[in-house]
Amino acid sequence: MGESFPSDPVKAWTDPETWARRLTEDGCPFCPMEPFSAYVELPASWVLIPxxxxxxxxxxxxxxxxxxxxxxxxxxxxxxFWEDAMRTAAGSRRW
Ligand SMILES: [Zn+2]
Structure with missing residues (x-):
């Protein structure tokens, strides 16, 4: 089961032990997906708004x-995935 999204995301990037755990599917904050805010589902991705x-x-x-x-x-x-990202980038300019 994935971890919840961190309250301090910078620590997850800078602490070697935390980062190593997040690279695994079991430690991944997105697997399984736990939307933490509004989101949109696209064919290969979810779009999350922190x-x-x-x-x-x-x-x-x-x-x-x-x-x-x-x-x-x-x-x-x-x-x-890249098609989803480009669709999101084009749409987010209107937000
Ligand atoms: Zn993952």
Missing amino acids: DKAVLPGYVLVVSKLHAIEPYELPQPDRAQ
Whole structure:
């Protein structure tokens, strides 16, 4: 079961033990998906809007398949993920 989204996301990136745990599917904060705010479901991803966005219009596009890097996704999921990301980027300019 994944961890809940961290209250201090910077710690998850800078603490080696926390980061190593988050790289695994069991420690991933997005697997299984636990929306923590408003979201939209797209074919290969979920679009999350954090409660405390760092910038106006900031959203997260999260793959439905666990991956550390987007290029690790198998095709055709990789192509669909990027299509979802571009669709989100175009839509978020209107927010
Ligand atoms: Zn994951």
